[in-house]
Amino acid sequence: MRYLTIAIGCALIILSPATARPQAAVDTLLSVGANATVEVDNMVGDITISTWDRSAVRVQATGPADVHFDREESEVSVEAEMVPGHGRETDFTLTIPKDADIHVHTVEGRISIEGTTGRIDAHSVKGLVRVNGGRNAVEVGSVEGGVELSGARGRIEAHSVNEFVALTDVIGDIEATTVNGPVTLERCDTRSLEASSVNGAIVFQGPIHSDGWYSMETHNGTIELTIPQDASATISAFTYNGDFEADFPVTVTEAEPGKTTTFRFGSGDARIELETFNGSIVLKRSNQ
Numbered sequence: 001m002r003y004l005t006i007a008i009g010c011a012l013i014i015l016s017p018a019t020a021r022p023q024a025a026v027d028t029l030l031s032v033g034a035n036a037t038v039e040v041d042n043m044v045g046d047i048t049i050s051t052w053d054r055s056a057v058r059v060q061a062t063g064p065a066d067v068h069f070d071r072e073e074s075e076v077s078v079e080a081e082m083v084p085g086h087g088r089e090t091d092f093t094l095t096i097p098k099d100a101d102i103h104v105h106t107v108e109g110r111i112s113i114e115g116t117t118g119r120i121d122a123h124s125v126k127g128l129v130r131v132n133g134g135r136n137a138v139e140v141g142s143v144e145g146g147v148e149l150s151g152a153r154g155r156i157e158a159h160s161v162n163e164f165v166a167l168t169d170v171i172g173d174i175e176a177t178t179v180n181g182p183v184t185l186e187r188c189d190t191r192s193l194e195a196s197s198v199n200g201a202i203v204f205q206g207p208i209h210s211d212g213w214y215s216m217e218t219h220n221g222t223i224e225l226t227i228p229q230d231a232s233a234t235i236s237a238f239t240y241n242g243d244f245e246a247d248f249p250v251t252v253t254e255a256e257p258g259k260t261t262t263f264r265f266g267s268g269d270a271r272i273e274l275e276t277f278n279g280s281i282v283l284k285r286s287n288q
Helices: none
Strands: 024-031 037-044 047-052 056-063 066-072 075-081 091-097 101-108 111-116 120-126 129-133 135-142 147-150 153-160 165-168 174-177 183-186 192-197 202-205 213-218 223-227 233-239 244-246 252-254 260-265 270-276 281-285
Touching (some): 037 091, 047 101, 101 111, 111 120, 135 147, 153 165, 174 183, 213 223, 223 270
Parallel strands (some): 047 091, 047 111, 101 120, 120 135, 129 147, 147 165, 165 183, 183 202, 244 281
Antiparallel strands (some): 056 091, 066 075, 252 260
């Protein structure tokens, strides 16, 4: 198996005072073999990745940093060295093989990945992370930014701290968490779901599989769950300072004030656990 590694790191170097430095522009094409892996680490600046059918990686960079390339056999590294006194932000645009695996990290910047069928590991500290695609294992996260993931397939992990997490048209086992923001899952097909927030709502819409396990938990927020017409599930729901609402008739099999209320649909095969302290639990019926 051949790999391509692109490492874009930033380090301080000591230079004598200089006059204003123009924005540097880099545009380099690197040939790669099958099963490539692309790694991008940036301190300050956006990272944008798209795909094509060529066995090559195109790296474009704009900013004040010095960008260096190093090739050794099937590995290629790209290093951007920050130049003191000449600004910090360097943006990267990459075009990579569609099936390449991706590892992308930036501290201050946005990440955008479009159309890949490889594995994805993408994280920012201060910036939005937006990904369309990904297979087998997809992990995306941000501390001070939102996370948007669509079209992924496989084992999914999506995390934020102070913003939203939004998943759309995702298939596979899902773990979606945030502290200060909502978690929204639309048209998500999963048999294993862990969704949690401390200060935000949780919304789920998708199939309920008879062998599935679905856990949704928030401290200060509403939980909204859409139940398909053919669902067979047992729902254990807990809210301390909130109400239970349903837009269709439900049968409560067990209810204790301040404790867990249990609902059952069909033969009750799937397990669904809903818990909120200061919020309501809302059940809706899907038209499908």
